[in-house]
Every structure is written in C-alpha cells, then in structure tokens.
Amino acid sequence: MRCILVGVKTKDKTEKELKNSLSELEGLVEALNGKTLGKLYQKKEVPDPATFIGKGKAYQLKELAEGIEADTIVFDTDLSPVQITNIENITKTRVIDRTDLILSIFSERAKTRQAKLQVELATLQHQLPRVYGQKGKALSRIGGGMKTKGAGEKLGEIKVRRIKDRISKIKKELEQIKKQRKQQRKWRSKDPNILKVALVGYTNAGKSSLLNRLTKRDTFISDQLFATLDTKTSYIVFPDTGKKVVLTDTVGFVKDMPQEIMEAFMATLEEVEEADLLLHVVDVSDENWLEKLESVEKILKKINVIDKPSIVVLNKVDKIIPSPEFLDESEEEILTGHRDSVIISTEMGWNLDKLREKIKEYSLLLKEPSYYGGE
Missing domain, CATH: 3.40.50.300 (P-loop containing nucleotide triphosphate hydrolases)
Structure with missing residues (x-):
C-alpha cells in the first residue's frame, strides 16, 4: 500500500493537532505494512460536502498521486459515501478514511472468535450508511418477474437487509459470549x-x-x-x-x-x-x-x-x-x-x-x- 495522507485544518483543529494526528495516521499505515509517500494539507473552515477538500485541491491530489505513483489516498477523518466516490472519480485512486484504516488493522489482528465478530460488526456498521448513500447502476431497480423478490426492489435495499440481518446475528452471538464471560467473572x-x-x-x-x-x-x-x-x-x-x-x-x-x-x-x-x-x-x-x-x-x-x-x-x-x-x-x-x-x-x-x-x-x-x- 503506497499512500498519500490527507489532513484538513478546520476551525476546531490547531496546526499542532493536525500534525500530531497525521503522524498517528502514518503509524496506522505502517501497522498495515503500508508506506507513506506524501502528505497533502488543506485549510478549510468548513469541509466541502462534495469532496471534503474542495474540487481544486482534489485535482492537486490527483496530480500528486500520479507523480509519486500512489495507489491509496488516506484521509485523516471520516468521509461520506458521496465524498469518497467523488474523490475517487477525480483522482482515479482508491480512497479510504481513518475508520476504514483502523478497521483494516483490526481485521488483520483479530485472533479469537469474539474479536473477529467484533471487527465484523464494526465494519458492517461502518458500511451500512455507505450502502444507503450509493448511487448509480448498483441501486437501479430490478424489473418484476417470476424469480425476483418483488417488482422494483432496489439492489441497495437487498444489501441493506443482508447487512442488517448479519448485524443482528453477530449481536446475538456476542451476547452469548458476553453471558459466558459474565459467568467466568x-x-x-x-x-x-x-x-x-x-x-x-x-x-x-x-x-x-x-x-x-x-x-x-x-x-x-x-x-x-x-x-x-x-x-x-x-x-x-x-x-x-x-x-x-x-x-x-x-x-x-x-x-x-x-x-x-x-x-x-x-x-x-x-x-x-x-x-x-x-x-x-x-x-x-x-x-x-x-x-x-x-x-x-x-x-x-x-x-x-x-x-x-x-x-x-x-x-x-x-x-x-x-x-x-x-x-x-x-x-x-x-x-x-x-x-x-x-x-x-x-x-x-x-x-x-x-x-x-x-x-x-x-x-x-x-x-x-x-x-x-x-x-
């Protein structure tokens, strides 16, 4: 993983806090055996709803990614589904946010059944709003027919239901583990x-x-x-x-x-x-x-x-x-x-x-x- 780190100084973050946060982000990348090739900073009082950093800065990010041959852009904040899609469309590079990065580390490090379930639960809970936010062909309506589960049901709705069902099953299993641990204590x-x-x-x-x-x-x-x-x-x-x-x-x-x-x-x-x-x-x-x-x-x-x-x-x-x-x-x-x-x-x-x-x-x-x- 060859990364560019992106940090944004908003009105509620000092220069020192931004520097420290990006340093920690670099450590998280290293924990996944990734390499930080460059960093991009942006001062923005209010994040741009479309790209977080603004369209002009997004194109600068594209040029930087091409110039240093980065394959991943890591934002030191959580991004909305729309922001991730827009930035990826502009930069032609994979984009992940801070929570994605932490969850990837957790997924690699989890060993016990409980830890694996906890990581899967956290990942699904993070993905759920992104499925809601997806647009395009993935959410186009399925035509009615003999083999469909109801005319006009969206693919996105099927995904949401599957994720919710899995979340429910994981929570039940974790509850059982919780009871067992309670007995042990x-x-x-x-x-x-x-x-x-x-x-x-x-x-x-x-x-x-x-x-x-x-x-x-x-x-x-x-x-x-x-x-x-x-x-x-x-x-x-x-x-x-x-x-x-x-x-x-x-x-x-x-x-x-x-x-x-x-x-x-x-x-x-x-x-x-x-x-x-x-x-x-x-x-x-x-x-x-x-x-x-x-x-x-x-x-x-x-x-x-x-x-x-x-x-x-x-x-x-x-x-x-x-x-x-x-x-x-x-x-x-x-x-x-x-x-x-x-x-x-x-x-x-x-x-x-x-x-x-x-x-x-x-x-x-x-x-x-x-x-x-x-x-």
Whole structure:
C-alpha cells in the first residue's frame, strides 16, 4: 500500500493537532505494512460536502498521486459515501478514511472468535450508511418477474437487509459470549481475596509488555499501533497476604475512537467496567503523552468508569533518562501530584516492584466491600 495522507485544518483543529494526528495516521499505515509517500494539507473552515477538500485541491491530489505513483489516498477523518466516490472519480485512486484504516488493522489482528465478530460488526456498521448513500447502476431497480423478490426492489435495499440481518446475528452471538464471560467473572467477584485489575491506555503505550512483566506471561508484543486486540488475562499472587490479582489487558484507544469500534468492542470494555482497579498505562516518552492521557480519560468517562480507583503508570521512562538513578528526579518533574501515579520502565524493569506494592495496597482494601461498592 503506497499512500498519500490527507489532513484538513478546520476551525476546531490547531496546526499542532493536525500534525500530531497525521503522524498517528502514518503509524496506522505502517501497522498495515503500508508506506507513506506524501502528505497533502488543506485549510478549510468548513469541509466541502462534495469532496471534503474542495474540487481544486482534489485535482492537486490527483496530480500528486500520479507523480509519486500512489495507489491509496488516506484521509485523516471520516468521509461520506458521496465524498469518497467523488474523490475517487477525480483522482482515479482508491480512497479510504481513518475508520476504514483502523478497521483494516483490526481485521488483520483479530485472533479469537469474539474479536473477529467484533471487527465484523464494526465494519458492517461502518458500511451500512455507505450502502444507503450509493448511487448509480448498483441501486437501479430490478424489473418484476417470476424469480425476483418483488417488482422494483432496489439492489441497495437487498444489501441493506443482508447487512442488517448479519448485524443482528453477530449481536446475538456476542451476547452469548458476553453471558459466558459474565459467568467466568462471577466466581472471581465472589472471592474477597481476588482483586480485578484492568490495564487501559492509548494504543502502543506498553500494556501487553507490562502484563508480561507483572505476571511472567508470554503475550505477543510489538512496537505498533493496535498490536494486540484480544483480551488477555493473567494473575499475580501475593503469598504474604493471601491476595490474588487478576489482570486483564484491553484493546488500546486512539483519539476520537470511531463510534462503530466503541460500540463493537463494548464486550471488551466490560472488563473495564467490572474491574476494581484500573492501571492507566501511558507512554511518557511521547511528547504528547498528556493529551493522550486525557483522550483515554474522555473514553473512560463515556463508559462511566472514570471514578474507579486507578493508578497512572507512566511507562517507557528509559527513553528519556539514562539510568534508574534519575527516577526520583524524573518523578518530581513529571508526576502531576494529584494522581496516584508511578513512573516505570517495563523494558528495563525499573520501579516494577514499586508498582506491585501499590497494587498490593489496593488488594488489601478488598476486606472493605463498600470500597468497591459491594454489598
């Protein structure tokens, strides 16, 4: 995939936000083994309803695609069916939007039955309005006849019905999986010696690596966006207290997470809702770590878990300091003070004992049911 990235600075987006967003988009392209050959920027207060970037800019995009032999144009926003069709007609090049790109990554990475169903559901929900918006021969009426399902029924209506039927079947199957997972969690919730912990955070913050380190589990990790999609669960046991900690890794978030993905992955996010404690993992070496932390907190607020007990785990500090001797100094400089936080390096093992001690402190509070809203 040889790509051109297209970013538009609208009235509600700063230059810095546009730059950061396109940088993330480039990372998403790399996650699909694609290559970014060029970028096109456009300042437009209000997106053009026909092409988003305006007809003149669309022809510039055509010349750029031809000049560098790009085969895909990726927009850092969601496009309407009409906009995609119009831009493809002008540029003679495949056009996808940000949600298309994320769904393609999810489709490649999904391993379990649940994850595959969730990706298919999100994809179908994203496609549905596009089928409604299609024009031309694909939606021409079928003539009446003995073998047709009703004279004059549109091809588009058949497609819509098929997609809706499939969505309904997927939702039923996911509901069954949800019930099974609920039963699996039920035994844990009854045991006062088990603390349920969910790892949350921006994609590529190091959640899977941290799970491996804390539990000595062999989970796939990669320095890519959305390297893992499937929920992973493992355990820590504190012999001196008799407490057991169940840690669950969850899918990483991105800024402005597409609604289709949010809805499709609610079964995964239930692990967050059921948790007693959240470990919010942050890549502190990222210059935009604070903005990404806030983006995740907005999502946690949407699913009504922002008030849960949490520890902010500032990871990858080894990328900004040369040795653990500088940890205390870094904590004074980086930690926000009003949060329960710990600065660590999963890669180097720095401060992991400190994090374990914090988790243990929360596990000791399990003897007080009211702490977690228990009966």
